[in-house]
Amino acid sequence: MPVFAVTYVYGPDTETRMEHRPKHRQWQSGLHEAGVILASGPLDDSPAPGGLLVFRAADTAEVEAHLAADPYASIGVIDSVSIRQWTPVFGPFAEA
Template identity: 35%
Template sequence: MALYAITYKYVDDTEKLGEVRPSHRAYLTGLLENGQNLASGPLTTAGPNTALLIFQADSIEQAAALSDDDPMVANGLVAERHVQEWNIVIGGFSH
């Protein structure tokens, strides 16, 4: 399995983001529990409404598909998304 860094830039709709956030967090918690989401959260210096997710998957296509099922993506609240394989050279996650 490889690691994938996924970045989101959310749409500028605070109300709708707030409505979907609980199901988004529940979805990511489920992925955390099954070992596919290693870490996720907002990027605090990249501007408002941005996030980083670190997924473990068999392929970039699988990582993108996991992201596709995220309620934020499924509800059209992610304006930009980038999925990239991440090769850790120094440090790492224990999993």
């Protein structure tokens, strides 16, 4: 099944984002336990704060459906989202 790299760029409302972070992480945890999110975590603040999520999904539409359920999506703290299919050659996400 394909792997996708998703990057978020967060907006300037850090206070609201931090307030909802536990729900965002709970959403991620559930998808990680289901084998959908392979890895995730924050990116540094330069040039802007963001996050990286690595998904295993059938296609981009499936990734988009999962992202729509992210609590951050409903509160408007994400300025932009990039979804790119990724082909890991080495490491734990590479398929034999």
